[in-house]
Amino acid sequence: RFIPKRMVPFSFPLSRCALWDPVPMGDVIGAHITYYRNPRLSLVEKTLRLAYRHAKQNEKKSFSCFLLGTLSVEEDGEGITLTIDRFDPGREV
Numbered sequence: 001r002f003i004p005k006r007m008v009p010f011s012f013p014l015s016r017c018a019l020w021d022p023v024p025m026g027d028v029i030g031a032h033i034t035y036y037r038n039p040r041l042s043l044v045e046k047t048l049r050l051a052y053r054h055a056k057q058n059e060k061k062s063f064s065c066f067l068l069g070t071l072s073v074e075e076d077g078e079g080i081t082l083t084i085d086r087f088d089p090g091r092e093v
Helices: 045-057
Strands: 039-041 066-073 080-087
Touching: 039 045, 045 080
Parallel strands: 039 080
Antiparallel strands: 066 080
16 A cells, blocks of 8 residues: 655765766656565465464564565566475574
8 A cells, every 4th residue: 555654755865976967857756566566475384383283382572583585576467476485483582
């Protein structure tokens, strides 16, 4: 969902010389990933079961972990798919 009030312009730190003219040119466009594409999430059942089992076995209410996957653009160029297929419980330290 496009929320223009939350979008902030890019800003760069001050430097002695610039490689481009910093004056804005043209119309403002949104750079959010869902503005131009239809996102889809795909989660492998084995990964979800492994994360669920790890969460049940963990004695803490809150813990850190990683869900890893791939991001791909569909052939028609209109959508993107995030496929999560790996679970990494991380380290306690």
